[in-house]
Amino acid sequence: MNSPPADLQAIGWRADIDPRWRDAMAAHPDAHPARVVEQHRSGYVVATGPGEGVAVESLPEWQRPTGYRKGTVAPEDRPAVGDWVLVEDGRRIVALLPRRSAIKRGAAGEHYRQQLIAANVDVAFVVCGLDGDFNLRRIERYLLLVQGSGAQPVVVLTKADLPGADAAAAHAALAGIEALGVPAVAVNAKDAAAVEALAPWLHPGDTVVLVGSSGAGKSTLTNTLLGIDRMKTAAVREHDARGRHTTTHRALIPLPSGACLIDTPGMRELKPTGEEELADGGFGDVEVLAAQCRFRDCAHGREPGCAVRAAIARGELDEGRFLNYMKLGGEVAAAADRLASRLADKQGAKPASRAAHKRPDDRHGKR
Ligand SMILES: Nc1nc2c(ncn2[C@@H]2O[C@H](COP(=O)(O)OP(=O)(O)OP(=O)(O)O)[C@@H](O)[C@H]2O)c(=O)[nH]1
Numbered sequence: 001m002n003s004p005p006a007d008l009q010a011i012g013w014r015a016d017i018d019p020r021w022r023d024a025m026a027a028h029p030d031a032h033p034a035r036v037v038e039q040h041r042s043g044y045v046v047a048t049g050p051g052e053g054v055a056v057e058s059l060p061e062w063q064r065p066t067g068y069r070k071g072t073v074a075p076e077d078r079p080a081v082g083d084w085v086l087v088e089d090g091r092r093i094v095a096l097l098p099r100r101s102a103i104k105r106g107a108a109g110e111h112y113r114q115q116l117i118a119a120n121v122d123v124a125f126v127v128c129g130l131d132g133d134f135n136l137r138r139i140e141r142y143l144l145l146v147q148g149s150g151a152q153p154v155v156v157l158t159k160a161d162l163p164g165a166d167a168a169a170a171h172a173a174l175a176g177i178e179a180l181g182v183p184a185v186a187v188n189a190k191d192a193a194a195v196e197a198l199a200p201w202l203h204p205g206d207t208v209v210l211v212g213s214s215g216a217g218k219s220t221l222t223n224t225l226l227g228i229d230r231m232k233t234a235a236v237r238e239h240d241a242r243g244r245h246t247t248t249h250r251a252l253i254p255l256p257s258g259a260c261l262i263d264t265p266g267m268r269e270l271k272p273t274g275e276e277e278l279a280d281g282g283f284g285d286v287e288v289l290a291a292q293c294r295f296r297d298c299a300h301g302r303e304p305g306c307a308v309r310a311a312i313a314r315g316e317l318d319e320g321r322f323l324n325y326m327k328l329g330g331e332v333a334a335a336a337d338r339l340a341s342r343l344a345d346k347q348g349a350k351p352a353s354r355a356a357h358k359r360p361d362d363r364h365g366k367r
């Protein structure tokens with residue numbers, strides 16, 4: 001493809017094509033690239049431009065297994081919203097193009113499962129209101145899941161205009177996180193000035209997602225970034241020119257800046273998958289301290305020479321942040337244990353001990 005259509009660029013097609021994509025496209029000369037906007041049990045809805053969606057068939061091995069039949073392809077290896085695929089005859093997916101990022105979470109349920117929430121995301125805005133809902137611990141949880149995904153996290157503090165909002169206090173509380181290179185920006189999500197404040201992360205070709213709990217201001221921010229009241233502009237097109245059923249989809253929203261926003265459910269509750277690393281998952285500061293404890297297996301409780309406790313006593317590390325580090329670390333370790341036994345089930349091998357080092361209290365050298 002020499003010059004990609006503007007429609008494709010509006011939904012996140014980048015000018016700098018991955019060389020692996022060129023190879024895949026060369027291998028399927030009759031296929032055209034499209035982006036996944038919905039995933040269903042037996043197929044996908046893909047788009048080649050803003051606002052459209054066409055149901056296509058997927059490769060049989062990608063179809064979700066029914067009943068107890070095990071799928072041959074792990075859920076996280078099947079296309080998800082945001083993935084680029086190659087489609088033949090406008091109706092059949094023939095290839096999944098390699099991802100540059102993937103935001104995943106652990107899915108609830110008896111058996112270990114991962115869920116890919118969105119693929120090929122460049123920027124994740126972690127949205128949190130500066131009202132009574134402000135919750136540093138929740139921001140840390142979101143950051144843990146976003147970092148390592150390949151997407152750059154940016155904390156967006158909404159409701160800065162409210163009387164009780166204290167952006168300075170929030171920045172102070174986020175100092176540890178900002179020092180690790182995660183920007184934090186306070187905005188009034190209802191004000192067009194928010195667009196300018198967030199412009200550094202809305203470059204043409206970039207794909208952005210908003211994560212954050214209910215009421216944080218994601219829809220409000222989306223509308224402001226769009227510059228229109230999008231939520232009231234849903235229209236349904238029954239049939240396209242070829243007579244196939246199409247619907248208007250709002251999963252991929254082109255922004256005036258040239259960036260593209262993925263709006264997908266599932267961005268609210270994020271549980272670790274077990275693959276997260278606390279060091280690059282936003283807790284690098286705590287990890288650096290933990291490495292300085294006298295005992296390599298320090299649990300940061302009452303051990304002498306504990307650098308973590310000392311930093312808390314000196315007021316250099318917030319105790320709430322430390323407790324959240326231990327809590328999230330425990331969740332990652334538990335998920336990692338389940339992941340390891342799933343892999344072992346698959347390979348008929350003994351569970352790998354890789355999970356053990358994930359737990360913050362026994363990472364530093366328990367034999
Ligand atoms: N004053 C003010 N109000 C805001 C701001 N951001 C959001 N709100 C209000 O907060 C409420 C919740 O905002 P939404 O945008 O619906 O939140 P959401 O994150 O999309 O919530 P869900 O759709 O439930 O996930 C709405 O009444 C918004 O008008 C802001 O920056 N300033």
Ligand SMILES: [Zn+2]
Nearest residue numbers: 293298300306
């Ligand atoms: Zn310690």
